[in-house]
Amino acid sequence: MLDLQNVSKSIEGKTIVNDITFSVQKGSCVGLIGPNGAGKSTLVKLVSALEKPSGGSIQFIGKDVQDWTVKKLARHIAVLTQGGLDPYPITVFDAVLMGRYPHLGFFERESKSDYGQVDEVLNITGLTDFRDQMLDTLSGGEKQRVAIAKAMVQQPQLLLLDEPTTFLDIGHQKHILKLVKDWQKRDGLTVMMVLHDLNLAAQFCDELVLMDEGQIVNIGTSRDIITSETLEKVYHTNPEIIQHPTLNIPQILL
């Protein structure tokens, strides 16, 4: 579904993303991990065509993302950037409804079906009580859930998430990631998400892409990637790693 070939990005002579090649299979959930400044957010911006690569190509269902119109790409790819939603003075309902816009024609008004989808997603994401509250009055965590709800009504094939658990308490971290996981399983959604929490990455991602200094260090399952050697080499730390008692995945004790 997504093929990155020798993707590079330089800004003002500094190479931020350096010769990245990997593929993401339809229906899988890939975690982008790595220390601060590794180039993860930049890679998400390149895949979503918010930024243009300096070299290489990013093919999404057989076509370079740079060759899609913004609207057509938005029918297939939803992006949650690190900053989250802009805090416009609109209601939660209207903010989520904006996720339907890529599917509407010029001058086409939203239909009853669009409104119904928004209410259904507000219910799934636990936001029904906030339906008529103004977006700019929500807490950081509530806004993050609205951003996920907006992405859901967009009905993308590929969901790009940059640190989706920022601002969320542990209950809502699990709730949001489980929502994404259920969505992935139910609709064959493909997910690529940046996560700093390696324990969550191990629990929710099928495959991890470990980046450092703009390059890929390793790609594999959490068992391949979350090892003492790798953490020492890339994160310069040596925490204890234990096995999750039921999931058979590594978990880090900080």
Ligand SMILES: Nc1ncnc2c1ncn2[C@@H]1O[C@H](COP(=O)(O)OP(=O)(O)OP(=O)(O)O)[C@@H](O)[C@H]1O
């Ligand atoms: N527009 C820009 N101009 C100059 N440098 C930039 C620009 N955008 C990103 N960088 C630099 O590129 C590097 C990678 O940034 P990026 O945000 O992609 O990293 P990241 O892995 O997402 O980091 P973090 O985990 O801290 O969010 C950083 O050193 C950053 O300062």
